[in-house]
Amino acid sequence: MGGYIAKRVGQALLVIWLAYTAVFIAVQSLPNDPVTIFLNSDSAADPATIAQMKEYYGYDQPVIVQYFSQLLGLLRGDLGYSLSSGSEVSARIGEVVGSTLVLAGSAFVVAVVFAVALTAAASLARGPRLRNLLLNLPPLMVSIPVFWLGLVLLQLLAVQLGIMSLFPDDSFLSLAVPIFVLAVHLSAPIAQVLIKSVQEVGTQPFVDVLRAKGASESWIFYRHMLKNAAPAALSIAGITIGTLLAGSVITETVFARAGLGQLILQSVTVQDIPLVQGLVLLTAVVFTSANLLVDLIHPKLDPRIITASSGSPRALAA
Amino acid sequence: MSLLADNVDTAVATLAASEQPNSRIASASAARRRLAQWWVLVPLAIMLSWAFLPALFTGHDPITGIPADKLLAPSTEHLFGTDHLGRDVFSRVVYGTRQTLLTAGLACLIGSIVGSILGLLAGTAGRFADSVAMRLVDVILAVPAFLIALILVTATEPGPLSLGLGVGIASIAAFARLVRTEVLRVRSRDFVQAALMSGGKYFTVLRRHIIPHVIGPVLSLLAVDLGAAILAISGLGFLGFGSPPPTPEWGLLISEGRQYLSVAWWLTTLPGLVIVAAVMLMATLGRTINKAFRF
Numbered sequence: 321m322g323g324y325i326a327k328r329v330g331q332a333l334l335v336i337w338l339a340y341t342a343v344f345i346a347v348q349s350l351p352n353d354p355v356t357i358f359l360n361s362d363s364a365a366d367p368a369t370i371a372q373m374k375e376y377y378g379y380d381q382p383v384i385v386q387y388f389s390q391l392l393g394l395l396r397g398d399l400g401y402s403l404s405s406g407s408e409v410s411a412r413i414g415e416v417v418g419s420t421l422v423l424a425g426s427a428f429v430v431a432v433v434f435a436v437a438l439t440a441a442a443s444l445a446r447g448p449r450l451r452n453l454l455l456n457l458p459p460l461m462v463s464i465p466v467f468w469l470g471l472v473l474l475q476l477l478a479v480q481l482g483i484m485s486l487f488p489d490d491s492f493l494s495l496a497v498p499i500f501v502l503a504v505h506l507s508a509p510i511a512q513v514l515i516k517s518v519q520e521v522g523t524q525p526f527v528d529v530l531r532a533k534g535a536s537e538s539w540i541f542y543r544h545m546l547k548n549a550a551p552a553a554l555s556i557a558g559i560t561i562g563t564l565l566a567g568s569v570i571t572e573t574v575f576a577r578a579g580l581g582q583l584i585l586q587s588v589t590v591q592d593i594p595l596v597q598g599l600v601l602l603t604a605v606v607f608t609s610a611n612l613l614v615d616l617i618h619p620k621l622d623p624r625i626i627t628a629s630s631g632s633p634r635a636l637a638a
Numbered sequence: 639m640s641l642l643a644d645n646v647d648t649a650v651a652t653l654a655a656s657e658q659p660n661s662r663i664a665s666a667s668a669a670r671r672r673l674a675q676w677w678v679l680v681p682l683a684i685m686l687s688w689a690f691l692p693a694l695f696t697g698h699d700p701i702t703g704i705p706a707d708k709l710l711a712p713s714t715e716h717l718f719g720t721d722h723l724g725r726d727v728f729s730r731v732v733y734g735t736r737q738t739l740l741t742a743g744l745a746c747l748i749g750s751i752v753g754s755i756l757g758l759l760a761g762t763a764g765r766f767a768d769s770v771a772m773r774l775v776d777v778i779l780a781v782p783a784f785l786i787a788l789i790l791v792t793a794t795e796p797g798p799l800s801l802g803l804g805v806g807i808a809s810i811a812a813f814a815r816l817v818r819t820e821v822l823r824v825r826s827r828d829f830v831q832a833a834l835m836s837g838g839k840y841f842t843v844l845r846r847h848i849i850p851h852v853i854g855p856v857l858s859l860l861a862v863d864l865g866a867a868i869l870a871i872s873g874l875g876f877l878g879f880g881s882p883p884p885t886p887e888w889g890l891l892i893s894e895g896r897q898y899l900s901v902a903w904w905l906t907t908l909p910g911l912v913i914v915a916a917v918m919l920m921a922t923l924g925r926t927i928n929k930a931f932r933f
Contacts, residue, residue, distance in 0.1 A: 331776075338777045346789060463917035465869055467876045467889075468910035471896060475907065479900045486899070559779070566784035570873055574896075585877060588788050596789060604780040 325616060332612040339604040340394060343597055344387055353379045354593035358403045399598035404590045409598035412583065420579035422495075424568045427502035432557065434503060435511035436546070443518055443541050455515065461508035466567050470501045470574035488577050498575045502567045506560055513556040517549035551622045558614035561607050675929065678922045685916060688735040698726035700733035700886050709902050719904035721895065731909050734886035741798040741805075741880070742867035748806030749867075750860050753813020754852075760814065761821030762844065771818070775811045783808030787874055796879045805870045809863050816859050817852055824851045854931025858924045865920030872913050888913055 347354065355374045374380045378389065393400060399409035442454035477484045477497065484493040521527065522545060530540050569581030580599070587595035688695055698716075707724040710716055718727035760771035778786075787804025794800045824830060825848060833843045868888075874880055875889025883890060888909060895905025 331773075334773060335776045335780055338773060339780050342777055343781075343789070459918065459921055460914075463865070463869070463914050463921065465872055465876075465889075465892075465910060465913055467873060468892060468906065468913065471892065471899065471906045472910065475899055475903050479903070562779070562782035562784075566782050566873070569784065570877065573877060584785075584788065588791060588879070600781055600785050600789060603782060603785055604777075607780045607782070 324619065328612055328615045332608045335608050336601075336605055339608075340391065340601060341387075343600055344390065347593060347597060348383060350593075354403065355379055357591050357593060394601065399601065400594045402587070402592055402595045402598075404587070404592040404595065409595050412595065413580070413598065413602060416579050416583050419577060420568050420572070420581065423498055423502065423571065423577070423579065424564050426495075426499045427506060427567075428557075428560075428564060430499055430503035431507035431510060431560075434507040435514055435553070438507070438511045439514045439518055439546075439549075440541060442515055443522075443545070444537060458508045458512040458515070461504050462512075464504070466501060466505050466570045467574050469504060470498070470571060473497055473501060474574070486576075488575060494575070498571045498577065501574075502564070502571050505567050506564060509560060509563075510553055510557055514549055514553040517552040518545050521545045521548040547621075551618055554614055554617065554621065558611040561610045562603070565603055565606075672930075675926050678919055678926060681915075682919050682923060685735060685919070686739075688732045689739045690736070692729070692733045692736070695732050696726065696729035698729040700725060700730045701884050709898065711902075712904050712908070718908040719902065721902070721905055722898055727891070727895075727905060727908065730886040730891055731888065731912050734888050734891060734909075737798065737881055737885060737887045738868060738871060738875075738889075741802045741871050742864055744798070744802030745804075745806035745809060745867040745871070746860055746864050748803065749809030749863060750813050750856065752806075753810040754817045754856060756810065756814040757817025758821060758844065758848075758852075760818040761825065762840070762848070768818075771814060775814045778808065778811045781808075783870060784874070787870070788879070791874075791879045796882070798881055801871055801874055801880055805867050805874075808870075809867065812863065813856065813859060816855055820852045820855050821848055824848050855928065858928040858931065861920050861924035861927060865917040865924075868913065868920070869917050 350357065353374060355370060359370055359373070371380070378386060381389070390400065397410060399413075401407070402409050402412050405412060438454060438457060442451055445451040445454060474484075474486060474497075477493065478486045484491065484497060488494045518541075527540060527544065530544060565580070568579065569584055571577070572579045572581035573585065583595075584599055586592075587599065692700075702725070704720075704724040707716075707720050708722055710720040710724075712719040716726050716728065718731060720726055721730070756771045756774065760768045783805055786808045787801055790800040790804040830843065830847050833847050838847075871880065872887075872889030872892070875887045876893040878890075878893065880887050880890055883894070891909045892906050895902065895909070898905050
């Protein structure tokens with residue numbers, strides 16, 4: 321168990337380091353340095369100002385020095401300075417991250433609840449027609465663009481029915497509707513995987529034994545099938561963290577909410593590369609940590625994970 | 639928008655679990671049923687011809703409108719109504735197909751080619767190659783597709799090329815994982831061992847015995863991925879990172895219609911339905927290909 325944890329943590333750190341390096345190389349391979357790109361649109365900027373700014377932000381240092389000083393900063397939680405406002409990147413992220421956390425966190429919880437409810441309904445549905453309808457719901461939900469669903473709901477609730485405002489106020493609906501929009505999109509893949517693995521578990525002999533012993537369908541579903549299907553759904557839930565962020569950006573734009581999404585769009589529009597860099601790293605860290613957590617919970621749900629040998633393939637012709 | 643790589647991962651899981659053809663005995667009715675499974679190609683062919691011959695499907699000009707006809711509700715003359723400049727929305731959707739499909743196609747091409755090569759290497763070139771390729775995939779997965787596209791757009795300029803490249807890089811991960819899994823499944827089979835033992839060279843075995851078995855799932859993922867790419871690209875287009883106006887592009891169409899939300903519901907609702915239909919059709923095609931190629 322200890323070895324398993326150490327291996328997973330090591331892999332997570334490796335991935336974060338590689339992501340940092342990849343982003344750094346991407347920034348270095350640009351035709352210009354971030355300061356020049358940022359000031360490009362500003363015709364008043366003379367070379368002396370650019371040089372002074374480059375020195376101030378450390379972009380005049382040799383590449384290798386920049387690499388390690390930025391890496392060191394990252395270890396201390398210092399993501400550098402935003403070019404557009406001059407304040408620290410971490411401070412700018414900190415200002416808006418709360419609103420996004422509320423939106424994304426609630427949407428995630430709603431999505432998981434919705435996925436489990438959908439799976440339960442589809443597995444316990446009596447008629448084949450109702451069951452088919454429910455089984456076709458996740459593919460449909462995946463295909464609906466987040467921004468479109470948001471706009472259609474705004475159209476319906478705000479314009480036609482007039483029960484919510486087009487811009488965020490503190491009403492219940494102006495938070496609930498964005499959460500719903502995000503959750504619909506998010507719950508589809510979780511539900512898809514959960515339904516598949518519940519169906520797989522359903523074919524195993526122990527389910528027949530339970531049925532023969534007289535267990536009710538809902539008892540079998542909740543106590544046995546759902547429990548066995550949980551690990552697969554957990555993995556996919558970890559992977560959806562990336563989707564959650566992209567979905568949040570779009571949802572925040574549609575509903576005109578302040579948050580990380582607005583910050584990302586702003587920083588891209590004004591070409592504030594250090595800020596974009598910081599946001600990408602933050603995402604990579606969040607995504608990797610979430611999946612590390614999933615990996616660590618996994619063996620608690622399914623002890624076979626650790627005992628199974630990790631079969632890395634040999635060379636084909638060796 | 640972009641479930642993308644993640645979404646495609648699910649699709650892979652779903653595809654892998656989908657049922658096998660239940661009978662090998664081919665009767666006439668079974669053949670007809672098998673042909674009927676491909677119904678999805680008909681609407682897709684229509685959509686494809688929107689991209690190549692848009693003028694066949696609409697008599698209206700997508701760029702210049704008739705100002706007197708602005709914001710008309712859908713009718714038989716204007717199927718999807720008209721926008722604030724009096725342009726026919728249906729013709730803008732039809733003409734926008736090319737832009738959207740080209741960008742999505744570019745993304746899929748990058749994702750499938752690079753991803754397949756990585757997957758093949760991971761599955762056949764030894765443990766070291768496997769670790770390197772899989773860590774690379776982890777890194778790609780750790781940064782959401784959406785952000786990869788945004789980095790490229792920040793560094794260069796908004797446009798179909800940087801969008802396609804960004805979304806394509808993100809979809810490498812799904813292809814690499816799928817191909818690796820399929821290769822590992824095939825290579826343990828007797829015929830691969832036999833080919834190796836009778837002195838087959840690496841590339842010969844790869845070409846003649848492994849790739850033919852991997853191609854089906856890859857094609858099937860390609861269809862699903864194209865749908866996911868359309869979704870991602872229209873989302874980024876909606877945010878304003880695609881082609882600049884007045885080029886018709888599906889996401890841009892919807893974001894333009896957003897300003898007239900309170901007066902013209904058709905500007906956002908109807909083009910969106912076309913996107914939903916396109917993505918679902920691609921997913922259905924993916925499932926059909928998967929069923930046809932399973933052995």
